[in-house]
Amino acid sequence: MNKVMFFAHLRDKVGKECLLIEASGKTVAELKAEITKEYSLDKMDTVMTAINEEFAGNEEIIQDEDVIAFIPPVSGG
Numbered sequence: 001m002n003k004v005m006f007f008a009h010l011r012d013k014v015g016k017e018c019l020l021i022e023a024s025g026k027t028v029a030e031l032k033a034e035i036t037k038e039y040s041l042d043k044m045d046t047v048m049t050a051i052n053e054e055f056a057g058n059e060e061i062i063q064d065e066d067v068i069a070f071i072p073p074v075s076g077g
Contacts, residue, residue, distance in 0.1 A: 002062060004035070005069040010047070014039050023068065029058035031068065047072050 002023040006014050014035075023031050028051075032044045049056050050069040062068060 002065065003067045004031070005067065007070065008072050008074060010041065010070055010072055013041055023062045023066075024064040026062050027058065028056055028060050028062065028068070031062060032058070032070075035070075043072070044070075 001020050003018055004021050004023065005018045006016070011017055021031070021035075026034075028049045032047070032049075035041060036044045048071045049058070049060075050071065051060060051062065051066050053067075053069075
């Protein structure tokens with residue numbers, strides 16, 4: 001089982017700060033696609049992903065008990 005964390009507008013859209021999902025063996029891209037479909041998210045292609053607090057690319061394979069964070073780009077000044 002994996003803890004998947006959401007930040008900023010993603011958290012608002014999903015309605016929770018985190019979910020427990022079985023994502024072991026999937027790539028980051030596959031998990032993004034699954035979550036995009038289930039929660040009607042958009043612009044997931046611009047979202048940064050971290051696995052266990054280390055930035056990860058879309059091709060990274062998720063292991064059992066990894067913690068995944070989806071972090072959208074933010075702007076400010």
